[in-house]
Amino acid sequence: MPGKIDDAQVRHIAMLSRLKPTEEEVRLFSEQLSTILAYFDQLSEVDTTQVPPTAHALPVSNVFRPDEPHVPFGPDQALANAPRRDGDFFAVPKVLDQESA
Amino acid sequence: MTATLVEIRDAIRSRRTGAREWVEQAIAAIERLEPQLRALVSYDADRARKLAREVDERIARSQEVGPLAGAPLLVKDNICTRFGPTTCASKILENFQAPYDAHVVERLEAAGAIILGKTNLDEFAMGGSTENSAMGPTRNPWALDRVPGGSSGGSAAAVAAGMVPAALGSDTGGSIRQPASFCGITGLKPTYGRVSRYGLVAYGSSLDQIGPFARNVRDAALLLEIIAGHDSRDSTSVNSPVPRYTAALDTPLDGVRIGYAEEYFGEGLDPEVRQAVEAALDVYRSAGATVVPIHLPHTKYCIACYYLVATAEASSNLARYDGVHYGHRTAAPEDYIDVYCASRQEGFGPEVRRRIMLGTYALSSGYYDAYYLKALKVRTLIKQDFEQAFGQVDVIACPTAPTPPWVIGEKINDPLAMYLMDVYTVSANLAGIPGISIPCGFSGAGLPIGLQLLGPHFAEERLLRIAHEYQRHTDWHTRAPQIAAG
Numbered sequence: 001m002p003g004k005i006d007d008a009q010v011r012h013i014a015m016l017s018r019l020k021p022t023e024e025e026v027r028l029f030s031e032q033l034s035t036i037l038a039y040f041d042q043l044s045e046v047d048t049t050q051v052p053p054t055a056h057a058l059p060v061s062n063v064f065r066p067d068e069p070h071v072p073f074g075p076d077q078a079l080a081n082a083p084r085r086d087g088d089f090f091a092v093p094k095v096l097d098q099e100s101a
Numbered sequence: 102m103t104a105t106l107v108e109i110r111d112a113i114r115s116r117r118t119g120a121r122e123w124v125e126q127a128i129a130a131i132e133r134l135e136p137q138l139r140a141l142v143s144y145d146a147d148r149a150r151k152l153a154r155e156v157d158e159r160i161a162r163s164q165e166v167g168p169l170a171g172a173p174l175l176v177k178d179n180i181c182t183r184f185g186p187t188t189c190a191s192k193i194l195e196n197f198q199a200p201y202d203a204h205v206v207e208r209l210e211a212a213g214a215i216i217l218g219k220t221n222l223d224e225f226a227m228g229g230s231t232e233n234s235a236m237g238p239t240r241n242p243w244a245l246d247r248v249p250g251g252s253s254g255g256s257a258a259a260v261a262a263g264m265v266p267a268a269l270g271s272d273t274g275g276s277i278r279q280p281a282s283f284c285g286i287t288g289l290k291p292t293y294g295r296v297s298r299y300g301l302v303a304y305g306s307s308l309d310q311i312g313p314f315a316r317n318v319r320d321a322a323l324l325l326e327i328i329a330g331h332d333s334r335d336s337t338s339v340n341s342p343v344p345r346y347t348a349a350l351d352t353p354l355d356g357v358r359i360g361y362a363e364e365y366f367g368e369g370l371d372p373e374v375r376q377a378v379e380a381a382l383d384v385y386r387s388a389g390a391t392v393v394p395i396h397l398p399h400t401k402y403c404i405a406c407y408y409l410v411a412t413a414e415a416s417s418n419l420a421r422y423d424g425v426h427y428g429h430r431t432a433a434p435e436d437y438i439d440v441y442c443a444s445r446q447e448g449f450g451p452e453v454r455r456r457i458m459l460g461t462y463a464l465s466s467g468y469y470d471a472y473y474l475k476a477l478k479v480r481t482l483i484k485q486d487f488e489q490a491f492g493q494v495d496v497i498a499c500p501t502a503p504t505p506p507w508v509i510g511e512k513i514n515d516p517l518a519m520y521l522m523d524v525y526t527v528s529a530n531l532a533g534i535p536g537i538s539i540p541c542g543f544s545g546a547g548l549p550i551g552l553q554l555l556g557p558h559f560a561e562e563r564l565l566r567i568a569h570e571y572q573r574h575t576d577w578h579t580r581a582p583q584i585a586a587g
Contacts (some may be wrong), residue, residue: 010458013461013465017454017461018445019449020439025451033462036517042401042402046402046475046482057531057534058294058558060294077200078200082426
């Protein structure tokens with residue numbers, strides 16, 4: 001039986017998800033995700049033509065709080081967990097190569 | 102330690118036993134049991150001793166102390182604490198130090214409780230067995246080769262084994278109730294919005310809720326009194342008064358109507374679990390309650406609905422782990438996209454990656470309507486099932502889990518089989534209603550079985566009262582595993 005989702009789709013979803021699966025994992029995930037999605041397909045039996053979607057069980061909207069000033073994190077607190085720090089900045093690997101820079 | 106939270110509180114306040122002694126007992130139990138159970142991610146004995154000394158000094162000087170003064174507790178490691186690491190049992194947050202305390206941590210500490218450490222979980226609370234932890238699995242104190250349930254398996258195992266009298270967990274699809282059932286203790290998932298999620302690391306934001314584990318309903322009620330209430334830092338936190346849950350516990354049950362939904366007793370239910378839950382209903386009948394048949398017709402769709410909603414929310418919530426501001430960053434990225442891809446691939450375990458990919462697929466162009474939007478519509482129907490049922494009954498009684506705890510490793514290679522184990526718990530999260538699991542017996546092999554009670558939104562008072570009534574007539578909740586006796 002052809003799976004719901006093939007290796008190429010798994011690679012595409014992995015890229016959208018910013019993941020980098022090994023080839024072995026791509027095969028495993030295409031098998032497992034196909035089984036799970038086939039199970040999810042039973043939802044198509046349910047007639048939902050007149051049914052509104054529920055994103056939150058308790059609808060709350062327009063929640064306000066008083067606009068009071070408070071002390072935000074300082075640079076040391078904000079940077080405390082940075083993988084790399086350069087002064088008061090988050091240091092990241094170089095984004096552009098030499099030619100395009 | 103077999104003392105309850107109420108007993109410890111009373112002993113400390115009446116100066117019979119100091120906070121320091123309780124904390125030492127908890128530390129000794131942790132040190133003795135942790136090599137076998139692996140229930141904790143981290144703990145700080147010195148900090149706990151220092152806090153206990155402060156409590157004892159205040160009491161000695163007859164100064165005011167909080168309602169939980171000196172009580173040693175644990176919290177799940179997806180709840181932010183300024184002390185110690187907050188890892189979510191993930192490699193991606195291995196070295197993460199939260200810059201703030203979660204609302205519930207502030208509340209517990211303001212009440213004088215001493216948070217000894219952080220408990221193990223399925224990575225980012227994704228799982229039902231605590232096997233998906235980067236720190237390794239926690240073991241069930243009743244049978245060390247079995248899972249403690251999950252995702253809050255560390256909290257449940259720690260309370261059951263007598264490390265502490267109570268602990269906090271979080272419940273997105275059953276992650277408090279199911280481990281409570283598997284470890285033979287009491288676990289409550291409050292109504293969505295009852296407890297602030299500020300400082301709870303997000304998994305499925307429309308489903309997540311923090312709640313207590315305890316040895317009995319009274320202790321769970323006491324903890325809920327302290328952690329519930331409005332917090333403007335969580336915009337879904339509800340601004341309604343918090344009842345004194347402990348005060349209502351002893352009201353008699355006369356006239357209470359308990360719903361019995363046959364959809365919760367069908368195929369896949371272990372016969373021993375069925376027998377124990379049916380026997381619990383007889384206990385209620387003798388106590389003056391009426392058991393009324395009801396229907397929850399969309400129950401068979403709850404797993405599909407839940408896993409679409411939860412994974413979609415997870416894929417969005419976990420996008421924040423990008424290796425830039427905090428968390429793991431890959432050592433040698435190929436290019437800038439690879440900073441993200443390699444960091445996340447290295448940092449997340451297989452179940453988290455599987456759920457991120459499922460959610461990303463369900464939200465992606467071309468599949469959104471068929472999967473995500475469809476699930477949100479079915480969610481409406483599941484919610485309506487409960488609204489109709491609660492027009493006829495006060496609470497619904499059912500099993501917490503279809504089977505007793507399974508052997509570690511037994512289901513780890515079959516994700517769908519693992520998801521199907523959540524069949525009785527996920528609907529409460531989809532509908533936002535409260536649920537409690539209390540011990541109601543043991544299998545022939547000596548494994549705990551849990552009874553689940555579900556109530557309407559904000560009916561915790563009623564739910565706790567009805568659960569407490571069961572514990573007045575039975576002693577399952579007083580049983581402790583052999584390992585606890587040492």
